[in-house]
Amino acid sequence: MPVSFDESLxxxxxxxxxxxxxxxxxxxxxxHNGGSLSAIDILTYLYFHRMNVRPQEPLWPDRDRFxxxxxxxxxxxxxxxAERGYYAEExxxxxxxxxxxxxxxxxxxxxxxxxxxxGSLGQGFSCATGMALGAKLQGKSCNIYVxxxxxxxxxxxxWEAAMAAAHYGLxxxxxxxxxxxxxxxxxxxxxxxxxxxxxxxxxxGWNVYxxxxxxxxxxxxxxxxxxxxxxxxxxxxxxxVKGKGVSFMENDSAWHAGPTTxxxxxxxxxxxxxxxxx
Numbered sequence: 001m002p003v004s005f006d007e008s009l010x011x012x013x014x015x016x017x018x019x020x021x022x023x024x025x026x027x028x029x030x031x032h033n034g035g036s037l038s039a040i041d042i043l044t045y046l047y048f049h050r051m052n053v054r055p056q057e058p059l060w061p062d063r064d065r066f067x068x069x070x071x072x073x074x075x076x077x078x079x080x081x082a083e084r085g086y087y088a089e090e091x092x093x094x095x096x097x098x099x100x101x102x103x104x105x106x107x108x109x110x111x112x113x114x115x116x117x118x119g120s121l122g123q124g125f126s127c128a129t130g131m132a133l134g135a136k137l138q139g140k141s142c143n144i145y146v147x148x149x150x151x152x153x154x155x156x157x158x159w160e161a162a163m164a165a166a167h168y169g170l171x172x173x174x175x176x177x178x179x180x181x182x183x184x185x186x187x188x189x190x191x192x193x194x195x196x197x198x199x200x201x202x203x204x205g206w207n208v209y210x211x212x213x214x215x216x217x218x219x220x221x222x223x224x225x226x227x228x229x230x231x232x233x234x235x236x237x238x239x240x241v242k243g244k245g246v247s248f249m250e251n252d253s254a255w256h257a258g259p260t261t262x263x264x265x266x267x268x269x270x271x272x273x274x275x276x277x278x
Contacts, residue, residue, distance in 0.1 A: 005049060007216045013083065014044040014216075015272055018245050020079040020092055022268045026259045028095040031104070034255040036076035038180040038213070038240040039147060043080045045219045046145055055085035058112045064142050065115040065131050069124025070149035070178065071105040072257070077114070078102050086113035122155030124148075125175065129161040132173035132233070143227065147176045151183035153194040159204070165233040166205030173233040174226045175206075178213065180242035184256040201235045213238025245272045 017040050025031035043066075047053070051064040068077045075095065082089045087101070094100035101110045105119035116131075118124035128146035135142055152158060165173050177197055181188050188194060198208045209225065211218040219238070226234035242256070243249025246268040260268055 003049060005220050007220075010044055010048055010216050013048055014041050015245075015275075017044060017076070017079040017083060018272045019269055020082070020089070021075045022246070022260060022265055022272070024075055024079070024092045024095045026262070026265045027093045028097075029259050030096060030257070031075050031259060032072045032257045033075070033246070033260070034182070034242040034249055034252070034257070035070060035073040035149060035178065035180065036079075037244045037246065037249065038242050039070075039073055039178045040076045040079070041214045041216060041240075041244075042147065042176050042178070042219055042238060043076055045216055045223070047080045047084050049220070050223055051145065052142070053084075053113075055081075055113065058086060062140060062142055065128070065144045067116045067124045067128040067131070067144070067146040068106055068118055069128065069146055070121065070152055071118030071124060073149075073178075074102070074104065074106050077106060078111070081111070081113040084113070087111075121149070121152040122157035122161075125152075125158050126161040128175070129165045129170065129173065132165065132170040133168055135172065136168070136170060141172075143172045143174060144170075145174050145176070147178055149183070150177055150179045150181060150194055150197065151188050151191070153177065153197065154188075154192045159200075162201060162204045162206065162233075162235075169231045170233045171229045171231050174223065175233070175235045176213075177235060177237045178240050179237055180240045182242045182251065182253045182256065184253065186253050198235075198237050201237075205232060207232050207234040208237065209234070210237045210239070213240035214244055245275050247271050 132144040209222040249255040
């Protein structure tokens with residue numbers, strides 16, 4: 001890693017991961033489908049094209065790091081880690097079991113491949129900033145990637161971290177905002193408007209790119225530019241659709257959390273397959 005950019009292969013991988021997200025949340029009887037489905041194209045790109053990692057050596061000190069700051073969307077991360085080879089796919093069907101290594105939020109002490117325990121919104125972003133500063137002070141060449149939700153930007157801690165990252169010139173820190181415009185209680189703009197996201201980060205001294213978060217070519221181009229060192233951290237504001245790929249979940253805050261019924265699961269899997277074939 002990184003390997004040559006194969007958009008078709010990445011798209012097929014994302015399809016399988018979407019299917020596994022829906023299946024594991026149904027099996028668990030709880031979990032977050034909507035935000036996992038909006039984020040999965042970006043995670044697919046990072047883990048199957050961009051990031052320098054060793055699944056058989058998850059604590060390799062020179063690896064790239066990824067922090068899922070919106071930790072409630074752990075099904076997306078778990079599906080990716082299983083497919084990448086950190087643990088067997090069968091582990092996914094133990095999501096949220098009391099003895100499972102896959103808990104409701106990522107736990108770095110239990111789950112191979114998880115670089116930071118997250119769940120309290122805003123804190124993962126601060127941790128990623130600290131990782132990037134530590135890597136810079138140690139002269140390491142690894143990159144630090146972090147994903148935030150748009151609702152997460154309502155946390156003041158996010159902007160403290162953004163200020164620090166720019167101050168210390170952490171140009172190997174790349175943040176994604178999964179801007180699906182919905183949170184658990186409805187539209188983000190109605191609850192606590194966070195727009196204009198791009199202009200706010202720019203004012204804090206960040207490089208900013210705005211993309212279609214479901215277009216792998218857009219993701220690729222933005223990350224390629226972000227990796228060009230210029231003394232500033234980068235944020236990629238990804239316009240996404242909550243519940244992407246499942247027609248009855250898309251743009252519906254009711255699917256922020258909660259499992260599908262067996263009948264809904266079959267409909268969801270059909271939607272995902274049909275969408276991937278287009």
